[in-house]
Each structure stands twice: as structure tokens, then as C-alpha cells.
Amino acid sequence: MTTRPVAPHLDDIDRTLLHLLQEDADRSHTVLAASVGLSAAGVHKRLKNLRQNGYVKKVTALLDRSKLGLDLMCFLKATFRSNLQPENLADLQRCIRELPEILECYTVTGTSDAILKVAVSDHVALRDFLRRLSASQQAIERVETCIVLEEFKEGTELPLGFVAGPV
Known part of the structure; x- marks a missing residue:
């Protein structure tokens, strides 16, 4: 432990x-x-x-995505071929380093194995990114793409008000 x-x-x-x-x-x-x-x-x-x-x-x-032409934000829910096997995680980590469009990546519980936050310029760039993602790794079997329509809150600030007393 x-x-x-x-x-x-x-x-x-x-x-x-x-x-x-x-x-x-x-x-x-x-x-x-x-x-x-x-x-x-x-x-x-x-x-x-x-x-x-x-x-x-x-x-x-923190840069303004839209001023830089990265107007399309997506979340990709990825399912691995063999769940969370160590070789899948190594393949995913290598892939993340090679694809700068991936802003964040987390392995998760539930029906997906990982969630990736991706920023691209438009739908054509998204299509090209998905092709490069598919070609760059063997771990991911299926990807569900969720395109962000509106942002209601974006931030990086942690809720320190909930850290009570000495930590």
C-alpha cells in the first residue's frame, strides 16, 4: 500500500x-x-x-484559445482494447506526449477507460487529429467524441475554502 x-x-x-x-x-x-x-x-x-x-x-x-484559433474544444471518451493493462497505459502516455492537441488526460471509472480534453481549430482539424490518434497507438479500441457547444465555467482554481484547518 x-x-x-x-x-x-x-x-x-x-x-x-x-x-x-x-x-x-x-x-x-x-x-x-x-x-x-x-x-x-x-x-x-x-x-x-x-x-x-x-x-x-x-x-x-492561461491563454485565450479562441484568440489563437483553437475554437473547438472536445472531450474524448476512450475505451482500451484490454482495459487498464500496463502496456495500454504506457502506449497512452507516449501518445499524449506526441499529440499536443491533448490538453488533459485521465484514466477513469465507468464505461470508458480514459477521458481526454482536446483543443483544435475546427472540424477538419478534429478529423485529422482523430486519424493521427488512431494511427499513433494500439491501446484505444473505441473513442466517443463529445464536442463542447458552450462553456459555462472554465478554470484551474482549486476550492481552497474547503481545505479546513491545518492540512
Whole structure:
């Protein structure tokens, strides 16, 4: 049985800093310091600790898909030939690295074995992507494509308000 390593506790200031970073990671340490009542050096030290302890995996920019011409968002429900066999997972992981249109991928319970989030420019690009996906791997037996018609919520912010007390 695998156990998770015990991480240091988060206090209210750490949770506030994580929340502020999720809203806008571009804020300076000085601005963050004013928001939490610490010095810029104190914020720097806390952020360094949060990164070292794995609470912040990476800081990145969120780009506007439509401005970049990636107007078609899809979710693909994939079914493997032999369920979740290790060779299928290795094949899927290799495939994901080779196809940049795949934004996210998860193995799941239920009638599908994996769900992939894919962004392409249009239906022709989707068709070409599906052909490349099929040709690039042997693990997936069937794919059901769900095209997003409307987005009601898109985000990456975790609900830190539900992280009660020391974590």
C-alpha cells in the first residue's frame, strides 16, 4: 500500500497566498505581502516553502484559445482494447506526449477507460487529429467524441475554502 508523505501544515496565510496566486500569479511579492500582512521577504520565504513542499507545481499563463484559433474544444471518451493493462497505459502516455492537441488526460471509472480534453481549430482539424490518434497507438479500441457547444465555467482554481484547518 502506498502512503502519501506527510506535508507541513498550511496556515491561513499560506492558504491566502495560494488563493491569491490562483487568481493572479503575476502579482509581485510586495503586492502579496500587503494582502497578507507580511514583508515581501516573508512572502518570498513562504512561497519558496510552498513550492518546495509541492503545493505549487508550476506557474504558467492561461491563454485565450479562441484568440489563437483553437475554437473547438472536445472531450474524448476512450475505451482500451484490454482495459487498464500496463502496456495500454504506457502506449497512452507516449501518445499524449506526441499529440499536443491533448490538453488533459485521465484514466477513469465507468464505461470508458480514459477521458481526454482536446483543443483544435475546427472540424477538419478534429478529423485529422482523430486519424493521427488512431494511427499513433494500439491501446484505444473505441473513442466517443463529445464536442463542447458552450462553456459555462472554465478554470484551474482549486476550492481552497474547503481545505479546513491545518492540512
